[in-house]
Amino acid sequence: MLARRFLSTSRTLFHENPLGLHRPAVKQPPTIPRAQRGLPKKMPIAGVKHVIAVSSGKGGVGKSTTAVNIALAAAGMKQKVGILDADIFGPSIPSLMNLSGEPNLTEKGDRLIPLQNYGVKCMSMGFLVDKEAPIVWRGLMVMKALQQLLHEVDWGRLDLLVIDMPPGTGDVQLTISQQVVVDGAVVISTPQDIALIDAVKGVNMFKKVNVPILGMVQNMSLFICPNCNHESHIFGHDGAARMAEKMEIPFLGEVPLHADICKLSDSGTPIVISQPDGQFAAHYKEIASRLLDQLSSNDPKLK
Numbered sequence: 332m333l334a335r336r337f338l339s340t341s342r343t344l345f346h347e348n349p350l351g352l353h354r355p356a357v358k359q360p361p362t363i364p365r366a367q368r369g370l371p372k373k374m375p376i377a378g379v380k381h382v383i384a385v386s387s388g389k390g391g392v393g394k395s396t397t398a399v400n401i402a403l404a405a406a407g408m409k410q411k412v413g414i415l416d417a418d419i420f421g422p423s424i425p426s427l428m429n430l431s432g433e434p435n436l437t438e439k440g441d442r443l444i445p446l447q448n449y450g451v452k453c454m455s456m457g458f459l460v461d462k463e464a465p466i467v468w469r470g471l472m473v474m475k476a477l478q479q480l481l482h483e484v485d486w487g488r489l490d491l492l493v494i495d496m497p498p499g500t501g502d503v504q505l506t507i508s509q510q511v512v513v514d515g516a517v518v519i520s521t522p523q524d525i526a527l528i529d530a531v532k533g534v535n536m537f538k539k540v541n542v543p544i545l546g547m548v549q550n551m552s553l554f555i556c557p558n559c560n561h562e563s564h565i566f567g568h569d570g571a572a573r574m575a576e577k578m579e580i581p582f583l584g585e586v587p588l589h590a591d592i593c594k595l596s597d598s599g600t601p602i603v604i605s606q607p608d609g610q611f612a613a614h615y616k617e618i619a620s621r622l623l624d625q626l627s628s629n630d631p632k633l634k
């Protein structure tokens with residue numbers, strides 16, 4: 332109850348004070364500091380050491396599944412990890428992390444306390460609205476909700492916050508990239524051309540807003556038949572790896588397409604938790620370890 336009331340109070344506040352978004356756009360040369368160009372200052376997320384944005388150009392390529400399994404793999408490497416579900420309209424984290432219920436507020440009533448499962452703290456719009464109610468909001472409302480998810484959550488101390496971005500290159504992605512100090516973005520793509528075209532747009536968006544690209548992950552790279560273990564490249568071969576090479580960004584690894592990954596993740600027991608020593612968890616662990624290595628080059632604590 333409390334958290335929902337929190338959200339609706341902020342709705343009222345928001346309409347009275349709409350974040351200065353109506354300032355006239357003044358085109359300035361890029362050398363002028365952000366604040367002087369009328370752009371909001373990039374803010375760190377309180378208590379969080381590293382923030383990565385997991386994104387995809389297209390929906391349905393396995394971004395949330397990958398984000399969750401990477402986060403869980405990193406948590407297994409003694410990192411304090413959180414997941415922020417930034418998909419306001421289609422939050423998947425509650426199901427994937429098998430969490431439900433409404434977050435409590437801090438004693439002062441000014442911050443949401445994340446829910447936790449498998450040792451990972453989670454915050455999602457899905458905790459704040461009824462599961463089956465559609466979110467029918469205009470852009471400004473979405474932006475306010477996003478601000479709250481970004482800056483009004485009490486994460487405690489985290490080594491890593493994984494932001495599960497909505498697909499595409501819209502308002503939410505831009506806002507996060509421009510207003511939050513993000514260490515880097517991970518772009519998930521399947522190998523087929525149609526997904527890669529959009530993945531390239533995603534990479535270019537992050538480059539444009541000066542968010543480093545930590546790398547690309549190729550999901551559903553190889554289909555392994557659950558009955559006979561026959562392997563086939565139904566979505567093409569190595570498309571994302573080749574694209575990463577062409578764009579001169581790191582290739583972080585690949586994850587095969589397998590019914591177990593789908594079934595277990597969708598039922599709230601991601602494969603890194605349900606089959607921690609299996610071949611599929613190994614792929615996610617490898618990707619997480621490459622990411623932590625990249626982040627550690629700037630942070631002695633993670634070494």
Ligand SMILES: Nc1ncnc2c1ncn2[C@@H]1O[C@H](COP(=O)(O)OP(=O)(O)OP(=O)(O)O)[C@@H](O)[C@H]1O
Pocket residue numbers: 387389390391392393394395396397418421423497498550551586587588589590592593594596597
């Ligand atoms: N490697 C994989 N093997 C089998 N199934 C997978 C794999 N990765 C993801 N899936 C399944 O594909 C479906 C879509 O995955 P997911 O929800 O993670 O995609 P998404 O890119 O986050 O989608 P959206 O952006 O629309 O929220 C889910 O049912 C998920 O279990």
